[in-house]
Amino acid sequence: MAILETNDLSIQFGGLKAVSHLDLKIEKGELYGLIGPNGAGKTTVFNMLTGVYQPTGGTIYLDGVCLNGKNPVEINKLGIARTFQNIRLFGKMSVLDNVRVGFGNSIKYSLLESFFHVGRYRKNEKVVTEKAIELLKVFDLDGEKDTLASNLPYGKQRKLEIARAMATNPKLLLLDEPAAGMNPNETAELMNTIRFVRDNFDMTILLIEHDMKLVGGICEKLTVLNFGTELAKGNTAEVLHDPRVITAYIGEDE
Amino acid sequence: MKKFTLSKPAKDRYITYGMLAVIALVVQLYITYGDASRSFKGLLVPTCVYILAAIALNLVVGISGELSLGQAGFMCIGAYVGSTFSVMTEELIASSALRFPLALLLGGMVAAVFGFLIGIPVLRLRGDYLAIVTLAFGEIIKSVFNNIYLSTDKNGLFFSIGVESKANHEFDAATQVDYIKGAMGISGTPRDSTFLICMVVIFIAMFVMLNFIDSKQGRAVMASRDNRIAAEAMGVNVTRAKMTAFVMSAFFAGVAGVLYSHNLNTLQASTFNYNLSIQILVFVVLGGMTKMRSVMIATIILYVLPEALRGFNLSNYRMLIYAIALIAMMLINNSAAIKRVREFLRAKFARNKNVGGEV
């Protein structure tokens, strides 16, 4: 069974059909790309998958559970975590704390234990801090654990967003333009990190990206959106050579 | 050796505790053995009350990122509940070592309940609604307590809001005792607030709040402050997080009110006016709105200095200067328009950097 399945997914903002009749099917462990020109509706798809927007039509199923009508908190608990196109870190918190927020629902202790730092607090905080540092190591951020998130350089902020999303222990990870603003070296490194995350954490990843080198390099399957509708879908190599896709992108450059 | 390494926030906490201990010790030695003036001694408990009210408010303003203008209202509730309790139980519980902690807890708890009731409708909303509602709350509380009458006689308890029903009530004159007398307030509260007790209470409050900030619940509050949408996407229940901080703040403001009222001959609701809420907010804002310690230091400086400078007649302008600084800082920090501009610029830069890429 597919881990994520949308049927006929649509949303309308006033008169604008931002996404229409989208069918996505993502299998467990896949690295799946969602591409398309600016304004095609890619981020809007993420916003529907994570409960930020409610679709005006169609269904979303995660691992057999219907997500329609659920709010972002519930959806995160059910197993979808995301990053944001316009970075949304907890700027005045440390790098470590950003990740520890992600672990919030996996540790259990009461408010009273927090007030006095007793009981389960100590053990759970120790465990969660160790786990957070392990995760930061994957993204090569452990050296900056005490830095304020807003003081990180741009590329590292993008990586911290992924680390924080991973901390919520998702089944499906959504990355919205993870390489935006990165130089080619950083992008190459990011590609390795994304592959590493998929392989070592058994993760299923759906990503939006404009950098075709990254898309061609790591995505196994693609869906191309244009004006909110599916233009093409299938294996990466085939889709990227599809004349309609090429036209859509060239059209955008003008 | 590894056992003795402390995390950064833990180290920071111990500095604050050390500072509190030093202040308590030095001041206590000075008033016991030195020649402290009457006016200096008179400032001690109020300063502590302001410190507690300010660090409690910082939990909402600084840590949770919400604007609250009703701190005086919660202090008023705490003061009245605590004083009424102490006056009524003075004979029943003779030992102030037992009675006063009970009064502190009770005052704090009733204030917390009010905080919860206000929070239910308001904290679900996005935007600066809390400021409006807490502003109204403070004014309403002040007016209500200004008109409360509580008496007993051999027939039992009499309670009314508004003087008419009291005037119409038949009291047994021989056994009548008036506890709360409308605008005249409560008199005869035992003077249980001492400087040392105040410092102990501040220490406990500081301990609980700093521990809270360094916990998963505290991190959830700060995450909700820094980015609500991202917090929700990470599974943080934003409403619950903000509610926790708000109720804690109300609790400690209530406790501050109890400390305050047990230092006065007569307690009157008119003390807890809008100016008081603003003054406490000023301590928080000028204390930087992040560290509890800075807020405490700002409170000491800003409260004690003008009192000491009273002779120079500067206090007339105090509120004016406060108001201007406050408005400027609120405009810069909290305005939705400026937040939007900031976010727009950030998005713009992200997009521009991307334009150079392939395809």
Ligand SMILES: Nc1ncnc2c1ncn2[C@@H]1O[C@H](COP(=O)(O)OP(=O)(O)OP(=O)(O)O)[C@@H](O)[C@H]1O
């Ligand atoms: N909340 C909203 N209200 C109205 N229109 C919206 C809203 N969100 C998105 N849109 C519109 O929906 C369309 C798709 O936007 P979306 O952000 O999903 O594009 P995108 O594919 O992510 O583009 P980009 O590559 O620039 O990020 C755009 O025309 C956008 O203006």
Ligand SMILES: [Mg+2]
């Ligand atoms: Mg987008």
